[in-house]
Amino acid sequence: MTGLRYKAKIIYDGTHFSGYQIQPDERTVQGDLEKVLTKIAKGENVRVHGAGRTDAGVHARGQIIHFDFPFDIDPVGLMTGMNSGTTSEITILDMERVDDSFHARYLAKGKKYTYRVDNNRFRDPFLRHYSHHHRYPMTREKVEQALKQLVGRHDFTSFASTHSDKEDKVRTIYQASVKVDEDTNEWVFTFVGNGFLYNMIRILMGTLLQVADGRREPEEIKEIIAARDREAAGPTLSPSGLCMETVYYDTEDIPGYHKEG
Amino acid sequence: MTGLRYKAKIIYDGTHFSGYQIQPDERTVQGDLEKVLTKIAKGENVRVHGAGRTDAGVHARGQIIHFDFPFDIDPVGLMTGMNSGTTSEITILDMERVDDSFHARYLAKGKKYTYRVDNNRFRDPFLRHYSHHHRYPMTREKVEQALKQLVGRHDFTSFASTHSDKEDKVRTIYQASVKVDEDTNEWVFTFVGNGFLYNMIRILMGTLLQVADGRREPEEIKEIIAARDREAAGPTLSPSGLCMETVYYDTEDIPGYHKEG
Numbered sequence: 001m002t003g004l005r006y007k008a009k010i011i012y013d014g015t016h017f018s019g020y021q022i023q024p025d026e027r028t029v030q031g032d033l034e035k036v037l038t039k040i041a042k043g044e045n046v047r048v049h050g051a052g053r054t055d056a057g058v059h060a061r062g063q064i065i066h067f068d069f070p071f072d073i074d075p076v077g078l079m080t081g082m083n084s085g086t087t088s089e090i091t092i093l094d095m096e097r098v099d100d101s102f103h104a105r106y107l108a109k110g111k112k113y114t115y116r117v118d119n120n121r122f123r124d125p126f127l128r129h130y131s132h133h134h135r136y137p138m139t140r141e142k143v144e145q146a147l148k149q150l151v152g153r154h155d156f157t158s159f160a161s162t163h164s165d166k167e168d169k170v171r172t173i174y175q176a177s178v179k180v181d182e183d184t185n186e187w188v189f190t191f192v193g194n195g196f197l198y199n200m201i202r203i204l205m206g207t208l209l210q211v212a213d214g215r216r217e218p219e220e221i222k223e224i225i226a227a228r229d230r231e232a233a234g235p236t237l238s239p240s241g242l243c244m245e246t247v248y249y250d251t252e253d254i255p256g257y258h259k260e261g
Numbered sequence: 262m263t264g265l266r267y268k269a270k271i272i273y274d275g276t277h278f279s280g281y282q283i284q285p286d287e288r289t290v291q292g293d294l295e296k297v298l299t300k301i302a303k304g305e306n307v308r309v310h311g312a313g314r315t316d317a318g319v320h321a322r323g324q325i326i327h328f329d330f331p332f333d334i335d336p337v338g339l340m341t342g343m344n345s346g347t348t349s350e351i352t353i354l355d356m357e358r359v360d361d362s363f364h365a366r367y368l369a370k371g372k373k374y375t376y377r378v379d380n381n382r383f384r385d386p387f388l389r390h391y392s393h394h395h396r397y398p399m400t401r402e403k404v405e406q407a408l409k410q411l412v413g414r415h416d417f418t419s420f421a422s423t424h425s426d427k428e429d430k431v432r433t434i435y436q437a438s439v440k441v442d443e444d445t446n447e448w449v450f451t452f453v454g455n456g457f458l459y460n461m462i463r464i465l466m467g468t469l470l471q472v473a474d475g476r477r478e479p480e481e482i483k484e485i486i487a488a489r490d491r492e493a494a495g496p497t498l499s500p501s502g503l504c505m506e507t508v509y510y511d512t513e514d515i516p517g518y519h520k521e522g
Contacts, residue, residue, distance in 0.1 A: 013386040059387075088389045091381075120352075125274040126320075126391070128349045 003068040006075060007102055008082075008095040010050075010063040015129045015240070016089065020054040020063070029054075029063075029090060036085035037067060040078065044070045051104045051247040052111060055199075057239035059130065062112075064247040066104040110174065110194050110248040110257070115205050116241045117187040124184060131186060132205070132241035138187065138212035140180060145218035146211040147176040147189075149225075150204065151256075157228040159204050160197035161236070169228075171195050174256035190245075192255050199236050206234035264329040267336060268363060269343075269356040271311075271324040276390045276501070277350065281315040281324070290315075290324075290351060297346035298328060301339065305331045312365040312508040313372060316460075318500035320391065323373075325508040327365040365508070371435065371455050371515040373507040376466050376498070378448040385445060392447060393466070393502035399448065399473035401441060406479035407472040408437040408450075410486075411465065412517075418489040420465050421458035422497070430489075432456050435517035451506075453516050460497050467495035 010029070018026035022034065030048050037046035051064040069078065079095035086092070118124050118131035119138055127133075150173050157169040175192040189208070191201055207224060210216040216234075224232045248254045271290070279287035283295065291309050298307035312325040330339070340356035347353070379385050379392035380399055388394075414433040421430055436453040450469070452462055468485060471477040477495075485493045509515045 011386055013389075061387075083383045088384055089386050091383045091386050093383065122344050122352045122354065123349055125272055125350050125352050126322075128274075130387070 003070045007066045007098040009093045011091045013089045014059045019056045049104050051108045055239050058242045060244040062246045064104045108247050109251050110254040112192045112246040114243045115189040120185045132237045136213040142218050143212045146221045149221040150176045154225050158224050158233045159200050161199035164198040202236045205237045210234045264331045268327045268359040270354045272352045274350045275320045280317045310365050312369050316500050319503045321505040323507045325365045370512050371509040373453045375504045376450040377502045381446045393498045397474040403479050404473045407482045410482040411437045415486050419485050419494045420461050422460035425459040463497045466498045471495045
């Protein structure tokens with residue numbers, strides 16, 4: 001069945017979901033979205049396509065979806081209906097009708113993710129689902145030196161899960177930066193790239209925290225990339241710190257694209 | 262039993278607690294704290310006294326407690342033990358030994374609370390436990406006019422729960438202000454006073470949102486105060502937006518004290 005194609009932005013708190021992608025007997029974001037859409041479509045199945053498949057516990061502020069709806073319905077009305085039908089863990093924004101050629105995943109040119117680290121000695125209760133807790137003192141200058149070495153086009157085999165099914169492990173990182181919130185002691189890392197391998201940001205972060213607290217030197221990042229060996233990098237950090245912020249469909253919109261692209 | 266007196270600051274996410282104060286068959290912050298302290302004290306009961314009794318769903322970034330511990334133990338070690346023994350919803354900070362005359366509640370000279378309002382059209386999933394959702398457009402200038410009228414020494418009968426057990430309903434508000442986070446559309450209200458009646462801030466907020474979205478005029482605040490009638494004020498807003506930020510034990514530390522005091 002085809003129908004009218006709709007695109008929307010989705011915000012979700014991933015804490016209590018088994019990830020984005022639909023799975024039997026698991027609660028997923030895609031599953032919740034399809035359930036409410038199928039209900040609004042009076043029982044006709046609606047399949048939802050997301051720009052990226054976030055893992056269990058990973059959040060999104062700017063996941064993009066598209067789907068074909070079986071009948072003509074006002075985008076704002078559809079968005080309001082979806083927001084009424086989903087729990088307060090998911091919010092649907094910016095719904096619009098798009099051309100049939102639009103595809104949330106295939107046409108994505110880049111993505112922005114953040115990864116948050118709670119650097120308080122004792123975990124901040126308000127950050128517990130949205131940050132990775134790391135209690136050791138961290139040196140910002142060293143972190144920034146390490147981040148610089150990640151920017152560019154590299155084979156990121158060392159930073160990919162061994163379960164990754166992608167053959168080609170070359171990706172471009174356009175921007176890698178960190179901001180520190182002095183009030184809450186939260187470090188917010190931002191990564192912009194043309195794509196990220198499975199677990200890539202969580203493994204990058206496991207390695208960056210080793211640099212941050214002095215267990216590794218910033219210069220080692222280059223060697224780790226060159227090794228093309230998952231064993232060379234640090235551990236995979238928890239999903240809770242990770243958030244999909246933006247999906248780019250136009251390279252003009254990607255921060256740092258012209259510098260590196 | 263007496264012992265050495267300890268004071269500490271407590272941060273908690275109140276979402277899944279039936280409030281601060283201990284109650285049979287309910288999970289409370291005081292209950293969780295006493296359980297872990299009694300365990301560290303090898304079974305001797307330890308009673309915890311908090312500066313204020315927050316309701317179910319209300320949060321704290323700066324609740325102050327004191328308790329008498331049956332034996333001599335290093336404050337930092339005791340704090341670390343308590344943090345290990347409580348869930349990630351509670352964090353204990355700044356533990357210190359204090360004089361036996363210190364009392365967290367009786368000696369409090371003032372308190373600062375915040376109340377957060379999510380003013381997005383559709384609720385932000387990340388704010389759902391920490392903000393009250395109000396989807397209607399709000400006018401900041403009107404809110405600020407209303408807030409000004411609350412500052413000072415007033416009989417707040419109109420803004421007290423009819424279940425309030427306090428005879429004297431006169432309180433002084435030293436500061437009442439609002440900040441708007443343009444990124445998240447969150448309005449953060451701050452109230453500093455010498456004390457607050459039961460549900461007072463939540464009823465003030467129910468009334469202020471009526472001013473904010475145009476259902477009432479700012480000038481009505483004066484009339485509502487003068488009425489000394491709970492019926493004259495707005496509804497009691499949800500507990501989720503409320504957070505106890507600071508307890509003051511020295512009037513020198515209270516913002517706005519000298520101006521109003």
